[in-house]
Each structure stands twice: as C-alpha cells, then as structure tokens.
Amino acid sequence: MNGWTLFYNPITLDFYRLLWLLLPLCAFVAITYKTIRVENLRRLPLEILLLCVYLVLGLSGLGVGLYIVQRLWM
Amino acid sequence: MVDTAMRSSPRAMLALLLAWLVPGAGHVYMGRTARGVIIFLTIGATFWFGVAMGGVMTVDSRNERWWFIADMFTGVHGLVSWQRQEKVWNRLIDEDGQAQRLAQLDPLQQQAVADKKLNDAGLALVAPTDTVARAFAGVAGLLNLMCIFDAAMLSLMGIRGEPAEKVSKGRQGP
Numbered sequence: 570m571n572g573w574t575l576f577y578n579p580i581t582l583d584f585y586r587l588l589w590l591l592l593p594l595c596a597f598v599a600i601t602y603k604t605i606r607v608e609n610l611r612r613l614p615l616e617i618l619l620l621c622v623y624l625v626l627g628l629s630g631l632g633v634g635l636y637i638v639q640r641l642w643m
Numbered sequence: 644m645v646d647t648a649m650r651s652s653p654r655a656m657l658a659l660l661l662a663w664l665v666p667g668a669g670h671v672y673m674g675r676t677a678r679g680v681i682i683f684l685t686i687g688a689t690f691w692f693g694v695a696m697g698g699v700m701t702v703d704s705r706n707e708r709w710w711f712i713a714d715m716f717t718g719v720h721g722l723v724s725w726q727r728q729e730k731v732w733n734r735l736i737d738e739d740g741q742a743q744r745l746a747q748l749d750p751l752q753q754q755a756v757a758d759k760k761l762n763d764a765g766l767a768l769v770a771p772t773d774t775v776a777r778a779f780a781g782v783a784g785l786l787n788l789m790c791i792f793d794a795a796m797l798s799l800m801g802i803r804g805e806p807a808e809k810v811s812k813g814r815q816g817p
Contacts, residue, residue: 579698
C-alpha cells in the first residue's frame with residue numbers, strides 16, 4: 570500500500586465516536602430542507618438551528634428508547 | 644391553468660435537468676440565486692464528506708446498487724466519483740493483464756479476486772466506515788432529489804424569484 574491519500578483511501582473510524590457524525594449529517598439535512606422551505610431567507614439561520622436541534626433530540630431519543638427496549642427484552 | 648402548465652413544461656424539464664446536473668442550478672434558473680448557492684455548497688459538502696471518509700470506492704456501481712442510484716442524484720458530483728471509481732477499478736483489475744482471465748471466472752470468484760486486489764491496494768471499505776461514508780454520499784443524492792422536485796414544481800407553477808414578503812394583517816395602529 571502506497572501513502573494514504575484523502576478522497577482516495579478510506580479512513581478508519583472509531584466505532585465509539587461514530588455517533589458524533591450524526592451532528593454534521595443533521596446539519597446538512599436541516600440546511601438543505603430549510604433552504605427550499607423557508608419563505609424569508611432572513612429567518613434561515615434560526616430555522617436551520619431549530620430543525621437541527623429537533624433532529625438531534627429526536628434521533629437521540631429514538632436511540633435511547635431502542636437501547637432500553639433492547640436491554641429489557643433481548 | 645392547464646395552458647400555464649403546458650407552456651411551463653419545457654422550462655420545467657430544463658429546471659429539472661439543471662437541478663440534477665449541478666445541485667442548486669435549478670433554483671438559480673428559477674431566480675432563487677441565494678438558495679441555489681446554499682444548495683450547491685451543502686449538497687457538495689455532504690457528498691464529498693462521505694467520499695473523504697470512504698475513499699474512491701464509496702460510489703460503487705457493482706456491489707452497492709441502491710446507494711449508487713442515490714449517489715447519481717447528485718449529478719456532476721456522482722458522475723465524477725463514478726468515473727474515478729471505474730478508472731481505479733479497471734486499472735486494478737488489468738494491472739497484471741488478468742482482465743481477460745478474470746472475465747472467464749464466475750461472478751463469485753471474480754468478486755473474491757477483486758476484493759483481494761482492493762484490500763491489497765488499501766482501498767477496501769470495511770465497517771463501520773463503509774456504512775457511514777455511503778450514507779453521507781447517498782443522503783446528498785436524496786437531498787438533491789428533493790431540490791430537483793422543488794425546482795421542477797416552481798417551474799411548473801410559474802413561480803420565479805423569491806416569494807414576496809407577507810404584509811402583516813394585524814392592527815397597524817390605534
């Protein structure tokens with residue numbers, strides 16, 4: 570194997586830090602969705618922030634809920 | 644109403660094509676330049692964030708068909724990545740003149756040989772990087788699908804430019 574090159578060779582992800590990647594994914598989804606939905610562009614940053622918080626909280630809640638279900642019934 | 648839709652059809656097709664080929668271009672075409680630029684930057688960042696994690700084999704037309712279809716909705720980003728992947732794949736398969744011999748093997752054997760070559764070249768995607776990288780690239784495609792639909796609908800409805808600001812209907816004063 571030659572030297573490692575960005576955009577060519579894959580990186581090694583730490584499994585336990587993987588969940589942090591949820592933050593940029595939620596941010597990208599919130600930016601794109603709100604960019605096409607918002608009526609007034611001046612409200613865009615606030616709307617993005619709100620949706621981002623909802624997404625992260627919702628997905629975290631779902632994750633905790635599924636973890637509890639898995640611990641109790643599996 | 645029908646006449647407007649009929650007259651808008653070629654424009655809608657152009658908006659749809661532009662929105663697919665260059666994410667955000669459909670919105671720029673519909674007079675929503677700021678939104679188009681934001682979409683272009685966000686879709687590009689999402690897609691290339693995935694490719695930066697997964698490397699050149701993130702867009703895999705052979706083994707990851709569903710993700711590949713999602714990737715292709717990013718237009719030029721997906722096409723460039725597909726082209727890169729094909730180039731690297733063909734070079735790896737043909738590096739020692741084995742391409743013809745490999746073509747005679749059954750698909751499972753071909754896959755085993757290809758996997759070994761990718762592994763030796765340090766290009767094989769393994770868990771959990773494969774899922775995360777392909778999710779980012781695929782989500783970029785699905786987000787652009789939403790933007791393509793929006794640009795086409797704006798065009799069909801004949802809406803150009805930013806929406807007019809709503810005037811408050813509340814009491815203006817005593």
